[in-house]
Amino acid sequence: MTRCLLTGAGGFVAHHFLEHVLSVTDWDVVATDSFRHRGTTDRIAQVLKGGPAWADPDAWRDRVTVLQHDLRAPFSEQARAVIAGRGGLDYLIAMASQSHVDTSITDPVEFCENNFAVALNTLELARQLQPKAVVMISTDEVYGPAEPGHAHREWDAILPSNPYAASKAAQEAVSISYWRTYGVPVIITNTMNMIGERQHPEKFVPSVLRAVLAGREAVIHGSPGNVGSRHYLHARNMADAVIFLLRQGRPAMFPAHALPHEEAGNWPDRYNIASADRIDNLELAQMIAAAAGLPLKFRYEDFHTARPGHDPHYGLDPGKIAALGWKPPVPFAASLERTIRWTMAHPEWMLG
Numbered sequence: 001m002t003r004c005l006l007t008g009a010g011g012f013v014a015h016h017f018l019e020h021v022l023s024v025t026d027w028d029v030v031a032t033d034s035f036r037h038r039g040t041t042d043r044i045a046q047v048l049k050g051g052p053a054w055a056d057p058d059a060w061r062d063r064v065t066v067l068q069h070d071l072r073a074p075f076s077e078q079a080r081a082v083i084a085g086r087g088g089l090d091y092l093i094a095m096a097s098q099s100h101v102d103t104s105i106t107d108p109v110e111f112c113e114n115n116f117a118v119a120l121n122t123l124e125l126a127r128q129l130q131p132k133a134v135v136m137i138s139t140d141e142v143y144g145p146a147e148p149g150h151a152h153r154e155w156d157a158i159l160p161s162n163p164y165a166a167s168k169a170a171q172e173a174v175s176i177s178y179w180r181t182y183g184v185p186v187i188i189t190n191t192m193n194m195i196g197e198r199q200h201p202e203k204f205v206p207s208v209l210r211a212v213l214a215g216r217e218a219v220i221h222g223s224p225g226n227v228g229s230r231h232y233l234h235a236r237n238m239a240d241a242v243i244f245l246l247r248q249g250r251p252a253m254f255p256a257h258a259l260p261h262e263e264a265g266n267w268p269d270r271y272n273i274a275s276a277d278r279i280d281n282l283e284l285a286q287m288i289a290a291a292a293g294l295p296l297k298f299r300y301e302d303f304h305t306a307r308p309g310h311d312p313h314y315g316l317d318p319g320k321i322a323a324l325g326w327k328p329p330v331p332f333a334a335s336l337e338r339t340i341r342w343t344m345a346h347p348e349w350m351l352g
Helices: 012-024 041-048 077-084 101-106 108-129 163-182 204-214 235-246 281-292 319-323 332-345
Strands: 003-007 028-033 064-068 091-094 133-139 186-191 193-195 217-223 229-234 269-273 278-280 297-301
Touching: 003 012, 003 108, 012 028, 012 041, 012 235, 028 077, 041 064, 064 077, 077 108, 091 108, 101 108, 101 163, 108 133, 108 163, 133 163, 133 235, 163 186, 186 235, 193 235, 193 332, 204 217, 204 281, 204 332, 217 281, 229 235, 229 281, 229 332, 235 269, 235 319, 269 319, 278 281, 281 332
Parallel strands: 003 028, 003 091, 028 064, 091 133, 133 186, 186 269, 193 229, 217 297
Antiparallel strands: 229 278
8 A cells, every 4th residue: 555644734735635645546644744833633634524425434534644743853763653654655745844925034043944944854754764755845936036928947046035935945955965865766846826725814815805705905916017926726736746746657866867858967856836827916816706706806015015025926837747748637717716615615714
């Protein structure tokens, strides 16, 4: 039986990965989280009680082991034994990290120290348990801003604009060092802004939805004719891409021989996971209001004043993973409408 470790499992993106892996594979999952930041047991509980109607109601629960652990510290021998199980660990999906940019700006030292320690202890665990692949989930923000018309490709220059992005770049750097020094089979993925059910209400989609439902003005960063833009992807689509990559076979190892682009530098596998369409934030707010069936009221806010180190535009080129045959299973507009309808039917997830 394939065994997978998912770190940060109570987080927004990770709990969607947990739901997806339980839905489309027969893998067993060890789900770990410190539950001291944005990860919650509520998300995991919702996943575990949401198995297919035709199955034993405990079918998913029996495949998941929840292990509370703060990744600022190494795993104990007992925890490593739980993670490895009887047959060893096959895959490690590293999603645990603080990700709130504003927190990284107001408290950069604690934030960056946390994210670096999380990556370091995750990689140490991988060095000890030797899984077939370690997927380090990173962000488009490590590349810095992308002007309209430009999309970053894998291995573009790393130019982070804020401490959050810098902490993720540091995670990438230490991952590459473990790939070269210790032979840890690392795959780096850079993803874009995620949407989906049970997202923290401070994020853009639920915050706009709350404003629309309350008849308040939504805040749009930018000014008329100069509105920030992003590529958006539902978290289940991102999870599908990760599983797709794991099914491609063993990742490139040092020295790398997998792809012509990577042979010269002997670099590990790296993939942008993104949708092809860039959407500006006002257009997205209008789509949210339309899905809710209500008018949009909004005001502009200067993004440089509101958030130092803010990048108005991000962009990723998903051509590399697309060339392997992957595309988002659910189109963006459909996934956004589904998210809005689900959230309106479960208003408790907009509290906070």
